Amino acid sequence: MNTHRVVSHEEWVQARKAFLEKEKEFTKTRDALSEARQGLPWEKVEKSYVFDGPSGEETLSDLFGDRSQLVIYHFMFGPDATVGCRACSFWADSFERNVVHLAHRDVTMLAVRMGWTFKWVSSARSDFNFDYSVSFESSDAAVAMYNYGATSFGGTEMPGISVFYREPSGAIYHTYSTYARGLDMMNAAYQYLDLVPKGRDEKSLSSTMSWLRHRDQYDVAP
Numbered sequence: 355m356n357t358h359r360v361v362s363h364e365e366w367v368q369a370r371k372a373f374l375e376k377e378k379e380f381t382k383t384r385d386a387l388s389e390a391r392q393g394l395p396w397e398k399v400e401k402s403y404v405f406d407g408p409s410g411e412e413t414l415s416d417l418f419g420d421r422s423q424l425v426i427y428h429f430m431f432g433p434d435a436t437v438g439c440r441a442c443s444f445w446a447d448s449f450e451r452n453v454v455h456l457a458h459r460d461v462t463m464l465a466v467r468m469g470w471t472f473k474w475v476s477s478a479r480s481d482f483n484f485d486y487s488v489s490f491e492s493s494d495a496a497v498a499m500y501n502y503g504a505t506s507f508g509g510t511e512m513p514g515i516s517v518f519y520r521e522p523s524g525a526i527y528h529t530y531s532t533y534a535r536g537l538d539m540m541n542a543a544y545q546y547l548d549l550v551p552k553g554r555d556e557k558s559l560s561s562t563m564s565w566l567r568h569r570d571q572y573d574v575a576p
Contacts, residue, residue: 396519396527403482405475412475414482418520419462427465428488428514433478440566442513448542486531488514501533513537 361369403414418424427446430439446465453463464473483489490498490510497506515537517530538544547554556562 391530394530396529399518399526399528401481401485403477403480405477405482406479407475408473414518414526415520415524417462417464417475418518421457421460421462422520422522423461424518424520425456425461425463426516426518427463428483428486428512428516429465429474430488430511430513432489432511439511439513440571441563444543444563444566445513445537445541448540483511486514486516486528487533488512501536515540 399414405412405414405417407416414424417426427442427449429442429446431442442465449463456463464475477483484491487498487500488511490500490512492510497504499505500507500512512533514531514533516528519527519529521527544554556565559565
């Protein structure tokens with residue numbers, strides 16, 4: 355039985371317009387936050403990294419292609435894993451078809467696995483994921499530095515996104531990295547769920563996203 359407040363059309367429009375003002379304020383705050391993010395200082399990448407891509411060995415600079423900006427999704431898919439992390443797969447489903455649009459804005463985006471159309475590479479032969487705080491030695495996994503602080507969790511991998519800029523001279527800079535809830539806005543499905551009455555509907559679950567499966571592993575279509 356529905357217990358949610360039901361009102362007339364006029365009252366609905368009034369309430370919606372009042373909430374619209376809050377949405378506009380949030381949009382302005384988010385725009386200001388984005389501008390501040392773009393103004394953050396950079397750090398030069400001095401270390402050499404080697405990746406295994408579909409055409410063989412590649413350097414970090416090679417990953418840019420002919421563009422000056424690079425976005426890397428740190429996908430949880432360890433050397434011993436037989437399938438990629440289902441949550442990372444969920445995020446990848448959100449950005450897969452946007453890769454071509456990003457390319458037309460001087461941005462290369464890549465990650466890993468599962469029959470997607472974007473390029474993916476492995477950093478297993480380098481310290482890349484360790485240096486950008488998404489992979490951890492098993493002895494350190496109980497307490498590790500993740501999301502710019504000491505975090506306790508079980509496992510040796512966590513998700514994240516890192517952004518880089520390459521100058522015409524070839525110099526590469528690390529401009530931004532985000533982790534944990536910082537990834538939320540990159541997931542289109544969650545943004546849609548936030549619009550519906552029941553929201554993400556995860557509070558009663560044993561753990562967040564315990565409902566989630568790889569896109570081809572749900573038992574039956576709803």
